[in-house]
Amino acid sequence: MISITFEVNFQVNAKTRQGEVVCITGDCEQLGIWDPHKAVVLTPESQNMDSKALNRDAAGSKSREGNVWSKKVQLRGQKEYNYRYFICKIIESDNEESERHVMVTCWETSIQPRRLFAQDFFSSEKSVPSEVATFGTYDGKSHITDGWLTDQSEIHIQLYNNPITMWNPRYRSDTYSIKCTALDHRYTMEMDDMMEEDYQNDTIPNSSSTTVLVSVLEDGKAKPFIQDQFGTICPKNGFMSFQAQTIHPEYLGFDLSFFVVDAAATSGAAKNPKLIGSACILPLDHKVSCDKKKIPIIGLKNKPIGQLEYDFLFVKPLVGFNFDMSVSYQQYWKTTRGSLDVGHRGMGNSYTTKKLASLRENTLCSLNTAGKHGADYVEFDVQLSKDQIPVIYHDFEVCITYRKKKKDDLQLLTLPIHELKLSELQSMKLTHPSSQVSEQLHEIMHSDDLDPEELQPFPTLQRIFEAVDEHIGFNVEVKYPQLNIKGEHEMPNVLEINQYIDKILKVVFQYAGARRIIFSSFHADACILLRKKQNKYPVLFLTNCDHPRYDPYLDLRARTVEMSTNFVVSMGLLGIDIFADILLKDMSNIKKIKDAGLVLFCWGEENNDSNVINTLRQHKVDGIIYDRINDFSSKKENIFMLEKKGKLEKLQKLQTASTSPETCDAMTMTDSGTSIETDTESS
Known part of the structure; x- marks a missing residue:
């Protein structure tokens, strides 16, 4: 087979600060195979810029605006090339054996990367395209996302x-x-x-x-x-x-x-x-x-x-995972889908609501059943056991029933989750704090708990990924304790936050596959870590905005809609996951959040009402989290399963129509001539 080599002069107009450079990376070895450490560094075409080429930003520091960066790269083969531009700082390593340090400032994150077709060069005598790209803008769309922590x-x-x-x-x-x-x-x-x-x-x-x-x-x-x-x-x-x-x-x-x-x-x-x-x-x-x-x-x-x-x-950066630049969903949301249905803890709260879920919350069965009844996403709570294994459970503590010295004197004993190993959590017989009546305690104490695995509490995060249908999206709520306004800690002596988040992220990226994932947390600093340690999945800030039903947190960022909105904007999070009653009592809050360009989810017992769900849909709330999804959408099917069926039908039609010689010739010209793009969107 003949190997054809051709030269491309990549050119992009980009604004950089002092010390920053523009790079290009893509899906071939010559462009670094999406690895920012192996990317091609471009050169500013005007090395000695005069004073007109310099401007001062809001801080008074010099920056380049509208400067063209370029580099000629030799490519080989007849294929389609995908690539992106990014801006970074490059610091040479002190160790000759290690790679240079690359600190990504921002990068192009359109779902579809830039494309270059080799055949366009074969049919032309020109080897250098004249068009200069604009950083962040491609195919009529503009999308730039701040970088993540690579080495820094x-x-x-x-x-x-x-x-x-x-x-x-x-x-x-x-x-x-x-x-x-x-x-x-x-x-x-x-x-x-x-x-x-x-x-x-x-x-x-x-x-x-x-x-x-x-x-x-x-x-x-x-x-x-x-x-x-x-x-x-x-x-x-x-x-x-x-x-x-x-x-x-x-x-x-x-x-x-x-x-x-x-x-x-x-x-x-x-x-x-x-x-x-x-x-x-x-x-x-x-x-x-x-x-x-x-x-x-x-x-x-x-x-x-x-x-x-x-x-x-x-x-701190997540050690052991080198995130590539092939795709990112951190600031992407497909608005054409309308409001998504999110199963709260799977099929719903099974302990403290007025109407309890029929299945135990946060279990394999609860999550899978919610998906079968039309949940697009399922929301569940993740925290660490004593042996630092991510487990699914809502409360920071568990209750067990124990007998005091008198035979019939039963009482609840509360133990922190993080002080119990996984084997202990999964083997003990649990009681919920709501079970305070003595007759209930006696019944719980003397009954067996021999439910199958899918109905048992404390499944691991790994097991959830393995056992729940891959079409069901995951809204992973990371539980991390914080101070309330009285200065009281929800749960002291938990593993420090960087290690805590790292343990969860490592399981997610080891077992996520093609599943759609959204992170969320009530802890503002946890949201920052979830956003900065990886470059793929979006993050929502959970907040109740000092609603009188809950003890307010000390953290000022969680106290009002305005403060929460500005915090999300400041950290480049996808959006807000807010207590529904805040929206229902003042619907103008929906517009405030949407006007800030944010995705809006909402949660709370108020959502367990069909009229409320329909009202929120009409106001274009992006995700509605509620209990007992089978009570409200018995005929609905998971949106991602429907989309997959639709794409398979289109593929079958194209395959049927591709039997003519003309179609076969078109298929030969490009690797993706008849392919249906895989829906790899996270949301």
Whole structure:
């Protein structure tokens, strides 16, 4: 067979910040086989740009806008090539044996990648196409998604609820702007005796490879941006976060400069700034995922004038999984499907609702039965056992019945899930806290529990993937405890959050196959980790927005619709999964969330009503989570099964029509000439 080689000059118009480059990756060896570490690095066509080619973004840092990047690549063979462009920072590894470090800033994530057909080059004398692509725009569609953590870690410095305390009462009501600068503390590790004699406080160099972004959870300021020269105003009773990525978190520190600004300023860029002091954050203990800290603010006369209280969050890459760039669903949703039906814990809550589900919740049987009755997705809760195996169960604790010293004196004993091994969870006879009546306890204590596996509680996440029909989508709710507004912890001493999320993600990516998956969590930081550690599946932020039926969380990001919406926008999550009563009492909340470009799911006992379900459908709520799906949609079929049937019918028609010589010739010209595109969409 003759191998034909041809040259392609890939050209794209892209905006980059200082230190960033544009790369291309695709489905062949010459383009790196979708691996960002093996991608082809493009070159800016105008190396020596004049001042007109430079502009200053919101932070005042230089960036290229409209600069063309290009590279000639030799391709071989008669086939269709698929590829994408992405923007990244490349840092050469200190170890000669390891690959370069690639920190993806953003990448093209249209469901269908760019395409190039080899035969287009064979029929033309020109080997270089003249068209210059626009980054993120292809085939009439535009879709760009922020990168994920490949080799680097990400640090968040979170400020909320008036974190600045000035000791002089006269200055406590002032408005302050904060500028955060990354510092490279490797310099201090390498100091010798001669350097120490000349050492000054300002000699720690800035970290040139680290860009600090800021996000303020207010309308129009939520998406992270580069800071202004004088920082960003810290909102009173609000939430702001500084974010930085680094290959070496053990050396990354921060310098915070504080400016007093006009009292009329409320947020955004500082006006008439006056420097009043600074604070220093030394490199954080990267073995700790999150914590709360207080540091002094030092005035211009080198004396403490106040203090800053902040939380930090370490987001670490998922080790052992190299995510490729072939496809991403993190910010994709197929709106033509209408509202999807989501089975709550499978067939529904079987313990605490007014009308209980007929099958035990969060079991194999409950999940499969929901799918058979038309559930497009099933929602279930995942947490870790003591031996760190992801299991399916809703509550953070289990109850068992035990007999006290008196023969007939029975009582419930509550035990945390994370303190019991999988074998213990699956072997013990459980009681739900709702079973408080003595007669019920006696009946439970003296009856056998010999149900088959599919009806037993605590199936593992792995087993769920193996035993539930692959057409049924999974809404995986990650349970991770947090503080309520009283400062009380839902469940203390749980495995630290990075390890916790990693254990769940490893099972998902080992057994997911082609299944549609959506992650969700009430824990805002867990949502950040779920989003940043992988580049494939979308994430929803679960919230009840301080509804009086529930104890509110301490986390400000979960307290209101506006704050939750801005948090989702800031972290590039797919959308919000909100308590239904919040929407039903104020339907304008649906428009607010939709106007922000977010996908909207809702949950709650209010959804267990056909009139409510129909109302939510009419308002184009994307996913409706409810119990006992067979009571409301007995004739409905899973949408993904229907779509598969439709595609198979189209394929059969094409195969029937492809018997003519003309059709056979067309099939020979391209590998995908008669194929029906596989529906690989996650949602």
